[in-house]
Amino acid sequence: MTLHVPFLDVRSSFLEIRSELNDAYKKVMHSGQYIHGEEVESFEEKFAAYCGVKYCVGVGNGLEALILILEAFGIGSGDEVIVPANTYIATWLAVSNIGAKVIPVEPEFSTYNIDPERIEDIISPATRAILPVHLYGQPVDMDAILTIAKVHDLVVIEDAAQAHGAVYKEMKAGSIGDAAGWSFYPSKNLGAFGDGGAVTTNDERLAKKVRVLRNYGSEGKYVNEIKGINSRLDPLQAAFLKVKISYLDEWNRRRSVLAEKYRASFLDLRELVLPCVLDWVSPCWHLFVVRTQKRDQLQNYLNKLLHQTFHLYHDQKILSLFFLDLIPTSTILNPCFCASWFLQLGVYNHDKQYRS
Numbered sequence: 001m002t003l004h005v006p007f008l009d010v011r012s013s014f015l016e017i018r019s020e021l022n023d024a025y026k027k028v029m030h031s032g033q034y035i036h037g038e039e040v041e042s043f044e045e046k047f048a049a050y051c052g053v054k055y056c057v058g059v060g061n062g063l064e065a066l067i068l069i070l071e072a073f074g075i076g077s078g079d080e081v082i083v084p085a086n087t088y089i090a091t092w093l094a095v096s097n098i099g100a101k102v103i104p105v106e107p108e109f110s111t112y113n114i115d116p117e118r119i120e121d122i123i124s125p126a127t128r129a130i131l132p133v134h135l136y137g138q139p140v141d142m143d144a145i146l147t148i149a150k151v152h153d154l155v156v157i158e159d160a161a162q163a164h165g166a167v168y169k170e171m172k173a174g175s176i177g178d179a180a181g182w183s184f185y186p187s188k189n190l191g192a193f194g195d196g197g198a199v200t201t202n203d204e205r206l207a208k209k210v211r212v213l214r215n216y217g218s219e220g221k222y223v224n225e226i227k228g229i230n231s232r233l234d235p236l237q238a239a240f241l242k243v244k245i246s247y248l249d250e251w252n253r254r255r256s257v258l259a260e261k262y263r264a265s266f267l268d269l270r271e272l273v274l275p276c277v278l279d280w281v282s283p284c285w286h287l288f289v290v291r292t293q294k295r296d297q298l299q300n301y302l303n304k305l306l307h308q309t310f311h312l313y314h315d316q317k318i319l320s321l322f323f324l325d326l327i328p329t330s331t332i333l334n335p336c337f338c339a340s341w342f343l344q345l346g347v348y349n350h351d352k353q354y355r356s
Contacts, residue, residue, distance in 0.1 A: 008346060010186040013251075014193070017243060024239040034235055036215075043238040046245055047198060052175040055207035057199045058233025059214050062161040062183025065197040066094035068231060069179045070129070072209040073155050075100055079128040084114040087133045091159050094181075095131070103127070110276040112136070112289070116144035123148075129155040134163035134173045137189065137286035138275065142168055142176045157181065160200075164190040165252045167282035174200045184241055189255070189284050190248050192237040255285035255347045262288055262345060272298070288345040295343050302345075 014021055028039055040058050048056035059065050075081065077099035083091050085104035095102045103122055108115045114132050130149055132140040142156075149156045156177035160166075163173035164182070174180035184196035199210050212219050217228030259275075266272050273291040277283060292298055 008187055010191065010193075013191070013244065013247075017247065020243045021240055024243050025236065028236045028239045031235075035232060037235050039235040039242065040233050040238040043233070043242040043245075044198070046242055048200060050245055050248070051172045051180075051200050053200045054202045055200065055204065057207055057210045057214065058238060059197045059199060059210070060231035060233065061195045061197040062159075062181055062185065063090045063094055063097075063197075064214075064229070064231040065181035065183070065199050066091070066131070066157065066159060067097050068210045068213050068229075069157050069181055069199055069201075069206070070094060070098045070100070071213055072206050073129065073157075073178075075128045075155070078126060080124060080126040081128060082114075082119055082122065082130045084131075084133050084135065086112050086114075087135060087159070088161070090161070090183075091131060091133055100128070101126070107135075111138050111278070113138060113140045114145075116141050116148065119145065119148055120152075123152050123154075127152065127154060129157055131157045131159055132177075133159040133161075134166055136275070136289050137162050137164075137166050137284040138277070139163065139166050139168035139173050139281045139283070142171075146177070155179075161185075161188065162284075162286040164188060164284055164286075165248050166284040169280050173284075175202075178203060179206055184237065189252060189286055190241065190244060192241055194234065194237055196233050196237045196241065197231075198233065252284045256283075258347050259283075259285045259288050266290070285347050288347050290343050290345065291341050292343070293341060295341060299343055 028034075031037070031039075033039070044056040044058050048054065059068060070076075070081070075098060079100040080103045081095045081100050082103045082105055083095060084107060086107040092102050092104075105114050105118045105122065107113055113135050119130065130145055132142070132145055134140055140158075142158075146156060148154070158174055158177040158180035160174040160180040161183035166173040168176060174182060179199060179201040182198040182200065184190060184192040184198070186193060199207070201207055201210075212225060213228040214231040215228060216224055216230060217226040218224045263274055266274055271292055271294060275283075275289060290298075
């Protein structure tokens, strides 16, 4: 049987649980509380419990979540932050926006996540933090990174924007480092119907600082303690997310079913490198990314089968040029991870054929 797989249909989650979402909408609209309030607080509590942390702070989007964490830790001009060379540009933008230097580290060849073995060699007296990304929903080797961070007294900030529900050694992504930044962009495994983001942490002081920073630097109305920004999770989006989080594990299970179908179907294709799943992780399969030097031919073939695919991110040379003033000139990004080798396959999970 041919599977007709759209890369993404953000409307489909609404159609599956529309009754509950409509009820959530009506509740918010009748409440008259359209900034902060009960719905945001309730979702923060629920998402913190899901992640296994003490605190969650809702913010405007995933980029601002990372910016606010960096600012709350006092990282800024003159500091260096170690990031993956292979990531979405928002990770780098967060660092550049607070005036720190982006220090990219090459990925592991198997998982495409940041390679912990390459980190220690580029740590300098200016290094303040390591910002690993659980790319495509595949958890990073956090134990190795935490060991390095402890030796060098560094902060570890997880970019968990693609890792909703992913598990590393029985710990949820976003609960392992000092803090984590989340995105609820509509395409995410846990996506809103608009923008949204969050910070999770077990650090009470950090959570309090982020709460103040997200609201113009104010803890109480018209009492501005520090220079902040406007980055608030909308109550309506919080209400929708609170409904959807109850379905996240089931939706991730469906993604896993489809990922296994892909792996079984492509196993004998020698020129196609499939995602590597290590024994100690449980991916949430935000993306199913394959690698081949015949990417365009593969994409054309799959598109003819009504299987929608997309190219992956930017060529890292573009990132190097864009951040030329922030990246040390000695940094050379590995050409074997050229974006022209990668292809994203949809992990669509709301059609009935993926529910068993």
